[in-house]
Amino acid sequence: MILSIDVQLQYRLSQPTDLLLQIEVADQVDQIVRQTRIDFSKVENISRIAADDGLGQRIWLRANGLFQCDYSANIQIDRPVTDLSALPATPPHQLPGETVRYLMPSRYCPSDEFQTFVAAEFGHLSGGAQITSMRDWIERSFQYVPGVSNAQTTALDSFVQRQGICRDYAHVLVTLARAATIPARFASVYAPGVTPPDFHAVAEVYLGGAWHLVDPTGMASSADIARIGVGADAASVAFLNIFGQAEFVAQSVSVQED
Structure with a gap:
């Protein structure tokens, strides 16, 4: 199974705000990340930390104004169905x-x-x-x-x-x-x-x-x-934690089988 994933997030921040993002697929034996890309609007800080149980990563960000994130990935799933x-x-x-x-x-x-x-x-x-x-x-x-x-x-x-x-x-x-x-x-x-x-x-x-x-x-x-x-x-395991005030603007998530 091959999945193509596309995600867009937009929030409006009224002042410099810390964000903790977790939307990237974790690279594991049963789900291999073949291609991936993540882009942000202008941010003051980007740093990665380990997520719970060492499965995947979170990204610390600090942003102001209109925050936008675009994420895309191509994932190979190799996981048999178990009874x-x-x-x-x-x-x-x-x-x-x-x-x-x-x-x-x-x-x-x-x-x-x-x-x-x-x-x-x-x-x-x-x-x-x-x-x-x-x-x-x-x-x-x-x-x-x-x-x-x-x-x-x-x-x-x-x-x-x-x-x-x-x-x-x-x-x-x-x-x-x-x-x-x-x-x-x-x-x-x-x-x-x-x-x-x-x-x-x-x-x-x-x-x-x-x-x-x-x-x-x-x-x-x-x-x-x-x-x-x-x-x-x-x-x-929220996809986005916002440590401050934010206005939701737009969000889209697309997951397609290739």
């Missing part, structure tokens, strides 16, 4: 250290409040079969409705409302998985076929000794997804 239902869970005492933080509740994923529900609804299953059942339950029970959630919406809010966007779907699956003692993290990604075209969000779960992408919206297959970054939830 999640056949994968075992790793007993907690055998989990590697880097996965432990993804068992814990986080800002948008209060997994400790879902343990009773998960035991009642999914307790007869384990491992990948449990995750598959959770994914199917979310896709079946939720409605994809833009505009009903915001930056404060948690998995608990989405669970009650039974609607949201990809960010909310991913938060719910991450939360349910953690409540079942399966490490799960939030992944910011690109994927073709996302409607409306935009940055996409999915979950990653730790099963059978490896991380596996899972899209509870049903829009994307793991074989078609290009990771940007991962974190405990959306708060730690």
